[in-house]
Amino acid sequence: MLKRYLLAPGPTPVPPEALLAMAMPIIHHRSPDFLPVLDSAKKGLQWLYQTKNDVLIICSTGTGGMVGSVNNFFSPGDKALVINAGNFGERWTKICKAYNLSVEEIKIDWGYSVKPEEVEKALKKDPSIKGVFVQASETSTGVYHDIKAIAGIVKKYENTILVVDAISALVAHDLRMDEWGIDVLIGGSQKGLMLPPGLAFIGVSEKAWTFAEKSTAPKFYFNFKAERKKLKDNQTNFTSPVTLIIGLNESLKLLQAEGLENAFRRHEKLAHATREAVRALGLEMFTKESPSCSVTAINAPAGIDGQEIYKNLRVKYGITAAGGQGQAKGRIFRIAHLGYAGTFDVITAIAGVEMVLKGMGHPVKLGTGVAVAQELLIV
Numbered sequence: 146m147l148k149r150y151l152l153a154p155g156p157t158p159v160p161p162e163a164l165l166a167m168a169m170p171i172i173h174h175r176s177p178d179f180l181p182v183l184d185s186a187k188k189g190l191q192w193l194y195q196t197k198n199d200v201l202i203i204c205s206t207g208t209g210g211m212v213g214s215v216n217n218f219f220s221p222g223d224k225a226l227v228i229n230a231g232n233f234g235e236r237w238t239k240i241c242k243a244y245n246l247s248v249e250e251i252k253i254d255w256g257y258s259v260k261p262e263e264v265e266k267a268l269k270k271d272p273s274i275k276g277v278f279v280q281a282s283e284t285s286t287g288v289y290h291d292i293k294a295i296a297g298i299v300k301k302y303e304n305t306i307l308v309v310d311a312i313s314a315l316v317a318h319d320l321r322m323d324e325w326g327i328d329v330l331i332g333g334s335q336k337g338l339m340l341p342p343g344l345a346f347i348g349v350s351e352k353a354w355t356f357a358e359k360s361t362a363p364k365f366y367f368n369f370k371a372e373r374k375k376l377k378d379n380q381t382n383f384t385s386p387v388t389l390i391i392g393l394n395e396s397l398k399l400l401q402a403e404g405l406e407n408a409f410r411r412h413e414k415l416a417h418a419t420r421e422a423v424r425a426l427g428l429e430m431f432t433k434e435s436p437s438c439s440v441t442a443i444n445a446p447a448g449i450d451g452q453e454i455y456k457n458l459r460v461k462y463g464i465t466a467a468g469g470q471g472q473a474k475g476r477i478f479r480i481a482h483l484g485y486a487g488t489f490d491v492i493t494a495i496a497g498v499e500m501v502l503k504g505m506g507h508p509v510k511l512g513t514g515v516a517v518a519q520e521l522l523i524v
């Protein structure tokens with residue numbers, strides 16, 4: 146038997162409290178049993194999103210939340226400004242194009258974050274841009290974009306809304322939907338929220354709802370106005386993923402007991418320890434600036450394939466981390482510290498990396514990175 150450790154940037158481990166709750170018999174989504182369950186999830190999500198706005202719950206993966214945010218707030222021909230700094234930025238472009246939006250990209254080299262001035266420049270040049278699309282944490286490169294600054298810019302433009310894919314950032318990063326003026330904020334269940342895949346969450350500002358009124362793009366399953374109406378009665382438009390929503394309440398309960406600030410601080414600390422430990426091993430970050438608190442992207446040492454590090458971690462030691470995506474495939478590997486993550490997840494990951502590298506013939510003094518992480522994580 147090989148004991149397994151899940152240290153990927155989604156899916157992430159699910160705490161036993163949520164697993165147990167999800168083992169209970171199914172309840173009916175239109176019965177009075179379920180209404181308080183959804184009511185509680187709805188309120189918990191507003192707490193997490195730091196918002197008074199509606200936070201819709203959709204049965205889909207995170208990408209469904211992205212797709213719905215394109216076909217519900219925009220129309221064919223609308224101009225979209227996409228910040229493309231990695232694999233998930235590229236996904237925004239693909240979705241917008243699939244719905245016949247006219248896409249302009251701010252293309253960023255992988256490993257770097259967008260300069261908010263570039264967003265300002267693009268909007269000044271073309272105020273008819275309807276939507277700015279960005280990731281909070283670009284999971285493929287381990288970069289965090291400055292959402293606060295970008296929101297401050299977009300909110301000055303009456304005809305433009307900001308759509309943020311925060312699927313891998315929520316819970317790890319402070320994202321103040323109302324205070325900063327984020328219009329659409331998208332989350333997913335299998336990342337910071339410590340649940341199985343299957344739920345997308347979409348926070349929607351009043352400004353964004355006015356865009357929904359004008360949208361002519363086709364909508365049926367992802368119909369946010371219909372979802373909003375149902376949500377008022379603690380229902381979803383179609384059959385609710387009752388099991389996942391029961392689990393969601395358990396995850397939210399754990400996070401509420403910890404407190405939002407503490408959750409952010411925990412992720413920051415784990416991310417910092419991971420980066421410093423890896424540097425102590427003589428490895429370089431793939432992320433050149435503004436590192437995300439959810440995932441650390443690391444360059445494979447010269448002559449070693451990043452996918453082989455990922456594979457050896459999994460096959461030899463039972464650690465499922467992540468390799469590279471797109472143009473970074475083979476060049477990097479990634480370690481997540483997201484959601485149900487603590488001190489010994491980092492220690493495990495670093496110890497595993499040391500053992501894998503040594504096993505692959507790379508000169509490593511065992512314990513070097515682990516010692517650095519231990520120092521930084523002593524309480």
Ligand SMILES: *Cc1c(COP(=O)(O)O)cnc(C)c1O
Pocket residue numbers: 154155206207208209233280282283284310312313333342
């Ligand atoms: C995981 C992730 C998604 C969504 O992926 P799904 O497989 O659809 O859940 C989108 N954006 C980012 C930044 C992600 O990390």
